[in-house]
Amino acid sequence: MVTVTVNVNGEPRTASVPPETTLLRLLREQFNLTGAKLGCDVGDCGACTVMVDGKSVNSCLMLAGQADGRDVLTIEGLATLERLHPLQEAFEQLGSLQCGFCGPGILMSAKALLDENPDPSEQDIRDALAGNLCRCTGYIKMIEAIQGVARADGARPAPKSA
Amino acid sequence: MKSFTNANPRDVAHAVALSAQAHGANRSVSFAGGGSDLLALVKDRIVAPDVIVNLKTVKGLDQVAAAPGGLTVGALVTLDALDRHPVVRRDHAALAEAAGSVATPQIRNVGTIGGNICQRPWCWYYRNGFPCLKNGGNTCFSANGENQFHAIFGGGPSYIVHPSDTAPALVALDATFRVVGPAGERMVPAAEFFILPRDDAKRENVLAPDEILASVHVPAARRGTRSTYHKILDREAWTHAVVSAAIVLELEGGVCRLARIVLGGVAPVPWRVPEAERVLVGQRITPELAAQAGEAAVSGARPLAKNGYKVPLTRNLVRRTLVELAARA
Ligand SMILES: Cc1cc2nc3c(=O)[nH]c(=O)nc-3n(C[C@H](O)[C@H](O)[C@H](O)COP(=O)(O)OP(=O)(O)OC[C@H]3O[C@@H](n4cnc5c(N)ncnc54)[C@H](O)[C@@H]3O)c2cc1C
Numbered sequence: 001m002v003t004v005t006v007n008v009n010g011e012p013r014t015a016s017v018p019p020e021t022t023l024l025r026l027l028r029e030q031f032n033l034t035g036a037k038l039g040c041d042v043g044d045c046g047a048c049t050v051m052v053d054g055k056s057v058n059s060c061l062m063l064a065g066q067a068d069g070r071d072v073l074t075i076e077g078l079a080t081l082e083r084l085h086p087l088q089e090a091f092e093q094l095g096s097l098q099c100g101f102c103g104p105g106i107l108m109s110a111k112a113l114l115d116e117n118p119d120p121s122e123q124d125i126r127d128a129l130a131g132n133l134c135r136c137t138g139y140i141k142m143i144e145a146i147q148g149v150a151r152a153d154g155a156r157p158a159p160k161s162a
Numbered sequence: 163m164k165s166f167t168n169a170n171p172r173d174v175a176h177a178v179a180l181s182a183q184a185h186g187a188n189r190s191v192s193f194a195g196g197g198s199d200l201l202a203l204v205k206d207r208i209v210a211p212d213v214i215v216n217l218k219t220v221k222g223l224d225q226v227a228a229a230p231g232g233l234t235v236g237a238l239v240t241l242d243a244l245d246r247h248p249v250v251r252r253d254h255a256a257l258a259e260a261a262g263s264v265a266t267p268q269i270r271n272v273g274t275i276g277g278n279i280c281q282r283p284w285c286w287y288y289r290n291g292f293p294c295l296k297n298g299g300n301t302c303f304s305a306n307g308e309n310q311f312h313a314i315f316g317g318g319p320s321y322i323v324h325p326s327d328t329a330p331a332l333v334a335l336d337a338t339f340r341v342v343g344p345a346g347e348r349m350v351p352a353a354e355f356f357i358l359p360r361d362d363a364k365r366e367n368v369l370a371p372d373e374i375l376a377s378v379h380v381p382a383a384r385r386g387t388r389s390t391y392h393k394i395l396d397r398e399a400w401t402h403a404v405v406s407a408a409i410v411l412e413l414e415g416g417v418c419r420l421a422r423i424v425l426g427g428v429a430p431v432p433w434r435v436p437e438a439e440r441v442l443v444g445q446r447i448t449p450e451l452a453a454q455a456g457e458a459a460v461s462g463a464r465p466l467a468k469n470g471y472k473v474p475l476t477r478n479l480v481r482r483t484l485v486e487l488a489a490r491a
Contacts, residue, residue, distance in 0.1 A: 002168060019214075020163040022201070042202040043269055044400075055242070055271040061198045062272060065168055066218060109267065130399035131266025 004068040008033065009077030015064075023067045024048045024059035027074060035075035035104040039133075046132035049105035050074045056112035058131070075104035078111065086152065087111060090145035098136035106132045110146045118153055120146070163205050166212055170219040174342050174376050177215050181372040182344050184213040193217055193374060195238060195277030198269050203282060208291060217276070223376065226250065232381040237276030237374070241328070242267070244275060254380055256389035256408045260331035263393045266400055276375045279329055279339075279355075280367065283322035284402055285312070295320045295363040302363075309466040311404065314473060315429040320359035321466060323427050324366060325402050329356065330426040331391050333434060334408035337380045343373035352378075356431035366430070386419070387412045388490055392483045393426070394475060403427035405475045407483045411447070418442045418488075423459065428476055435459040438480060447488035449481075456481035 005014040006023075008031060015030040027033045027050070039047035041060045048060040051073040078085035084092070087110050097103045106129060113120055113128035120128070125143050134142070169184070171177035177193070184191045189212035194200050196218075203209045217223065223236035226247050233249065244250055245262035264270055264278060282288070283296055285304060293299030302320045304312045312321040329352070337352040355367050369375065383389075393406040406426035412419045421439040424432050438459035445451055456477040463473050 018165060019168040020165050020204075022163075041205060043198055043266075046266065046268060049268055052271075056268050057272050058198070058268045061196075061201050061269075063168070063197060063201070063216075065170075066197065066216065112267070127399070128267055131268045 007071045021064045023062040026064040046105045049108045086149045094141045094145045096141040096145045102134040169215045195274035196272035198273045199281040235378045238274045241270040241273045253383040256331040256391045259391040260327040284325045285322045310468040314463045314465045320363045330408040330424040330432040333432040334410045334422045334424040340377045342376045390487045452481045452484035
């Protein structure tokens with residue numbers, strides 16, 4: 001067993017898990033954070049995307065031990081009890097998701113993009129979503145939603161965390 | 163996933179020692195950089211390490227640093243960091259472009275240059291567990307099978323293509339690899355690091371079991387040098403090259419003094435085409451000359467039953483990339 005302590009959505013969480021446990025399983029099975037989804041389990045689909053130290057990663061391809069001591073942000077960390085994250089609001093307003101399975105991963109990729117580049121072009125958005133598969137929507141309304149949030153955020157500097 | 167133990171080395175020598183120790187105890191070992199290739203192989207039971215030596219805990223290997231005569235890129239530098247590195251982008255564009263063309267943002271954020279160079283083949287027979295040459299068997303199923311993505315150069319007995327995007331760029335940029343093992347370290351030119359299946363069909367490079375690729379040295383760009391990496395995919399994102407080309411040109415007053423053209427996706431190793439380079443040296447690169455170089459690049463191609471399309475694809479990629487690179491300011 002390995003003991004890992006991860007700062008998840010701003011809170012330190014610790015668990016003892018077998019060394020082959022992925023970050024995704026740690027989040028879902030130890031911490032009950034089931035927003036990140038188990039899709040392909042090999043880095044193709046992006047449904048498991050979370051942010052580690054500010055960068056989007058496939059949590060299915062990272063061992064829990066590799067996340068030890070690092071900052072992990074999951075979809076559960078975006079909204080507060082009072083308010084959805086602007087990206088979530090925009091997705092809701094435009095109906096950007098259909099079945100929703102890819103949603104948590106897409107939103108984390110979008111957040112990672114906007115944190116780094118508050119004024120992305122359409123191509124930047126497409127590139128940022130290249131690792132997230134959606135088989136329902138065709139992506140167009142997601143791209144529009146992300147563009148809308150970027151524009152609304154305009155000149156303001158990107159927030160450091162959710 | 164199969165269970166394994168994790169070993170967290172302090173430095174390169176310690177990583178080598180941990181690997182040798184495990185082998186001494188008859189346990190199988192894999193090194194992990196970002197793990198984006200390795201973990202998929204373990205989940206699919208293609209490799210079954212008892213011990214994973216996690217190189218990420220090695221200090222100092224995640225830096226790009228100025229070194230005498232060029233740049234040293236530590237094996238743990240991520241593809242994302244390489245893609246964004248201002249000096250790499252300015253002086254060694256082919257490397258930055260190759261790194262930026264790999265997979266997806268999520269994979270570039272964890273995938274390391276060392277892991278990218280040492281990744282195992284993505285042949286579907288190998289990845290699906292067929293008892294092929296790469297899986298310890300004695301047949302390459304692609305030779306007479308579904309070989310649409312396989313080698314048109316240098317094949318036999320295995321017809322895999324080398325999957326790395328950065329490898330052709332590093333060969334074209336004349337990089338050297340620092341390899342560290344139990345007996346100490348050695349410097350291996352990128353062009354000699356990769357090995358053909360006819361020399362050893364079980365592996366893709368010269369690394370012995372306890373050896374690590376520790377860093378990559380990229381020599382300073384000579385005056386008048388420019389480089390680029392172009393990659394053709396069967397979809398717009400997310401995947402390995404069907405065909406790619408890394409090209410370095412040294413131009414003086416518009417005349418080509420030196421050319422290095424290295425192809426990806428077409429051979430079991432990054433495939434240099436001196437026939438095409440010779441067409442260019444001493445000449446001005448016109449569209450006609452670029453077309454001749456494209457023809458020369460494929461003169462030695464030996465396509466299999468289902469990958470003949472790679473021949474015109476390669477020819478035209480070389481031509482187009484040369485025209486575009488020669489026209490760059
Ligand atoms: C969906 C998907 C798409 C992909 N697309 C591409 C693509 O377009 N282009 C491309 O080039 N690759 C692609 N890859 C392959 C791979 O994930 C990346 O190349 C990545 O850079 C590998 O780096 P890593 O650090 O994660 O490797 P790891 O998984 O850590 O290692 C890969 C292999 O190299 C060995 N290794 C790692 N570091 C060292 C070292 N320093 N010394 C010796 N051996 C070492 C490991 O033992 C392992 O066998 C893709 C992967 C996926 C899942």
